[in-house]
Amino acid sequence: MGTIRMDRRLFLKTAGATAGAVAATQVGCFKYFKKGRSTAADAKEIPTTCELCPNKCSAIAVVEGGFIRKLNPNPENPKSRDMLCARGNAAVMQVYDPDRIKQPMIRVGARGEGKWKPVSWDEAFDYTAKKLAEIKQKYGPEGTLWSSTEGFQEKFFVNLGQAFGSPNIVRHPTLCLASVNLAYGTTFGTVPSFDMLNSKYVIMSGANRFESIITPDTMDLIGSVMERKAKLVYLDPRFTVTAAKADEWYPIKPGSDLAFILAMLNVIIAEKRYHKDFVDTYTLGFDQLAEHVKQYTPEWAEKETEIPAKDIIRIAREFADAGTRALYYSGRRSSWYENDFQMRRAQAILNTIVGNWDQMGGMVPNASLPKGEFLFMPWDDPKASRVDEVKTNFPLAAASDGVYLKLRENVLSGKPYPIKGWMVYKQDPMNALPDQGKTLKMIEDMDFIGVIDLQMSDMAWYADVVFPESAYLERTDPVEVMPGIWPAVVYRQQVVKPIHDTKPNLEIVQGLAKRLGLSDYFDYTIDQWVEAEFKDLPIPMAAEHMKKHGVWAATGEAHYGKTLTPDHRFVTKSGKIEIFSERLQENGYDPLPVYNQIAQPPADRFRLILGRVGYFTHANQSNNVWLHEFMPENDLWINPAPAARLGIKNGEYVNVASSVGSVRIKARVTEEIRPDCVFMLHGFGKKSKMQSLVYNVGASDAVILETAWDKVSGNAAFHGTFVKVSNA
Amino acid sequence: MRNTLLSLLALAALAAPLSAQGSELKGKFFFKKTCKTCHTAGKPGKEVTPLTKTQAQWKAYFAANKHNKGKEKLGTGTDLKPEQMKDVMTFLIQHASDSPQPMTCGG
Known part of the structure; x- marks a missing residue:
């Protein structure tokens, strides 16, 4: 297949068509937004924090007569500014969704048959605690699995699983961005932010940033690209909205992004276009890299990627010329191929050698804010090791998050030990995991499944007990610090009382803990938890401020270069930015990214x-x-x-x-x-x-x-x- | 006398083989509850987190059993029991700046 470089006229034509299509579909929604600010006498405006995606934008709920009339953006949060996306606006309908789970329910038919008995909270708690206790008695606490996805109240669920004594807590990262986190962590000791607002040259591999998450930094980058302050090169087998806005789009052969990056490294090093002073001062292993990438010529990469060698050479030169304001964007969801970690490592290394670390328009280590903490009584460590055998199979992975797919394989095999109870918080493994047939088999093998969720997800549909959680607009959550170039702290507070017989996750956890004999570990209220967190915030009258504004953010000029001092120790094994990683080598992995071809589909597939x-x-x-x-x-x-x-x-x-x-x-x-x-x-x-x-x-x-x-x-x-x- | 006894007990706990590790979870709790009362930004002890030292430096620090610039032994002025001190040591070493899973005490 030949490569396609879109010219600007075709871009605009395509982008216009896309915008027209979106406008047409939006008309139906507009009837909900005829008025902006409320004039009703009993109207209240309550700041809170959106939960519809991981971005955690600040919003202001307009409440009239006890009902949420609409959500407005909260301009005080630099991350969300005066913008609330479609998802954010639609949180209103999360509350008033007729399909919501409206009370606790216990299954009465076969799993998946959809026959439920509405029960009281006491019944649901008692039934679940009895089942969990039976499993604990027969298989030990490690016979239970606790899986969850991210959210401000996730910690309470994780803590319940740990306090119960199970080592088998599995969170979402290995279905999402674990390879990015590990690759950048291995290289820099941290996962930085990408200062796209100030970049001059951005390369994105398959990260469909302009279409998949529409937040102000997306708009910044679109603005920069459209005003031609920044050049965007985009690699993706699909012509997405991001492709439509990019300067150049290459429908790269899937799975060959690593070859493209290695060839860029080859060109930049061979032509001595890298940032020598930065490399000499802050990095480890450049000489090994230089030798290693000699094999990865642009001509070789052309055969792998189907991107012409002349374009790879030109892009490498342009990228290096943009220097500290060039960015190879890491992307967010990085669960693509079996070489994903090494591809992300190569991105990190490419960013390193042009010296964009801690520079305006480059990768910037996140600033954070102090926050108080509610200290609760710690429990004993689990006696059993994890069922997914993370330490053996993935020694560098985040053990506390687990490895989901290996975990499912081991649970299905019953080795190293059986898992018979599955508690789930706000996650839908039926759709989040590949091969639904395997997930269904895992469900069949369980003696008990309990699900906490707002909606009857497919996972909840196959559960034995469902606990309805209150929507975010109906509850108060722990305070969250959002690290970044401009760090912020956000507060999610109750906007309306729950409209159905639902509870916040903490209260569900406490109801179960009480019956499992674990109450001592959860002896606090959400208000006590939040008050403790307010204490160390760097804000005068923090509690009052957060309740009134919902957010506090660092403002002013961004601080670049704080880590660029000769005595700075990076949080890596060597204390340097690790181009060559001894830790990877010690654990049997390639210390520098090595390209291995991935299988391509046969002609009939x-x-x-x-x-x-x-x-x-x-x-x-x-x-x-x-x-x-x-x-x-x-x-x-x-x-x-x-x-x-x-x-x-x-x-x-x-x-x-x-x-x-x-x-x-x-x-x-x-x-x-x-x-x-x-x-x-x-x-x-x-x-x-x-x-x-x-x-x-x-x-x-x-x-x-x-x-x-x-x-x-x-x-x-x-x-x-x-x-x-x-x-x- | 009480502090001396505590220090001796702490030293004995630290001399135990590495296989008899403490609890990271409890160590994090005791570190925050006890050590962070002084070792926080803006306070006399200045900010200390697991990232403040490398694994080797933390091991050496606990082996030396000295605190407050060598003026006193570890655990002085606290009610940390020896096994709790071992928990703290385990937490700090496991999440030191050069460890495979570095961590600030914020988690």
């Missing part, structure tokens, strides 16, 4: 690739009434050439089959994807009938994705599945 859009967070919110208007059903992107060969027509249903499952989905025949790939969006084809808008509508990628993971971080590798596509 396609690589399935995934992505995100700005109105859904992962598999969530496709059932939100307002957001659903943007996309009522997902579809399968397929290039016209293979579509014609297979007789597939736009808008007609096709079957998509992998080695683990098949789905039926509408085809979108489009030039905007490589002929060897197909793409579908997450969050559809739900099994839960209480996700009524997306129940059995569209398809779930989790049904057909195969299980694979990055060997170093354990991060799921979601882009390694080959599928057959045929007319339905």
Whole structure:
């Protein structure tokens, strides 16, 4: 396949069409937003913090007569400024969603049959505690699994699992960004922010930043690109919104991004365009790198990436010339291929040698803010080791987060020991994990499953007990510090009382703890917790300020270069920025990124690739009434050439089959994807009938994705599945 | 006398083989509850976190059993028991600046 460089006219044409399409779909939403500020006598404006995605923007709820009329942006938070995205606005409908779980329920039919008995909280707590105690008696506390996704109240759930004595806490990072975290952590000792506002030259690999998360820093970068302050080079098998805004788009051969980066390193080092003073002063292992990348010539990389060598050379030169204000953006969700860690390491190293560390327009180590802490009584460490054997299999991975897919393999095998109880907080493993058939098997093998969630996710649908959590607008949460170039502290406070028989997660945890004999570890209220956190904030009258404003943020000029002193010790093994990593070598990994070709699909199959859009967070919110208007059903992107060969027509249903499952989905025949790939969006084809808008509508990628993971971080590798596509 | 006894007990605990490690979780708690009362930015002891030293430096620090610039033994003026001191040591070493999982005490 040839490479495509989009010219500006075609960009604008495409971007205009996209904007028009979005505008058309938005019309239905506008009726909810006729008025901005309230004039009603009993109206209140209450600042809080959005929970619809991990960005944690500040918002102001307009409440009239006890109802949330709308949400406004809170301009005091530099991270969200005077902007609230579609998801943020739609949080109103999270509260008033008719599909919400409205009271605790216990399953009465077969798992997944959807027969439930509404019960009191006492009944739900008693039943769950009895089941957990039985499992503990028979298999030990390690016979339970506690899985959760990020959120301000997640810590209470994790603490309950630990206090119960289970080592098997598994969090979301290995389904998300574990490889980025580990790669940048290994290199710099921290994961920095990317100062895109001030960058002159940005390269993005598959990080569809302009489409998947629409926040002010996205707008900054779009603004910079459109005003031509910054150049954006974008690599992606799909022509996304980011591609439409970029200066250059290359539909790179999937899985070869590492080859592109290694060739850039080759050019920059061979032509001595790197930042010699910075490399000499702050890094370790440059000479080994120089020798190592000699093999990775642009001509070699052209064959791997399908990006012309002359373009790789030119981009490398331009990147190096932009120097400290050049950025290879790390991306956010990095669960792509089995080489993901090394690809992210190569990004980090490329950024290093142009000297962009701690510079305006470069990578900036995050500043933070002090915060108080509520100290609670600690429990004993678990006696058993983790079921996913992280220390053996992934010695450098974050053991406290676990490795999800290896964990599922071990649970299914019953080795090293059986897991028979599964508690889940706000996560939907049925859609978050690949190979739904395996997850269903894991569910079948459980003696007990309890789920805490706002909505009847597919996971909740297969549970034995569901505990309805109050929506974020109905509860107060712990205070959160948001590290960054301009660090901020945000506060989420209750805006309205719960409209159904729901509880905040802390109270659910406390209800269970009481019956499990663990009350001493949870003997506090959310108000006590929050008051303790307010204490050390660097704000006069912190509690009053946070309740009144919902946010406090550092302002003024950003501080660059604080780590650029000869005596600064980076938080790495050597104390330097580690281009060559002894720690990786000691643990049997390549100390410098080595390229290994990944398998490409045979002629009769396609690589399935995934992505995100700005109105859904992962598999969530496709059932939100307002957001659903943007996309009522997902579809399968397929290039016209293979579509014609297979007789597939736009808008007609096709079957998509992998080695683990098949789905039926509408085809979108489009030039905007490589002929060897197909793409579908997450969050559809739900099994839960209480996700009524997306129940059995569209398809779930989790049904057909195969299980694979990055060997170093354990991060799921979601882009390694080959599928057959045929007319339905 | 009480402090001397505590220090001796602490030293005995630290002399135990490495396999008899303390609890990171409890160590974090005792570090925050006890050590951070002084070792916080703006306070006399200045900010100390696991990142303040390397693993070797923390081991040497606990082996030397000296505190407050050598004026007193570790644990002086605190009610930390020897096993609790071992927990603190384990937490600090496991999350030191050159450790595989470096951590500020904020977590």
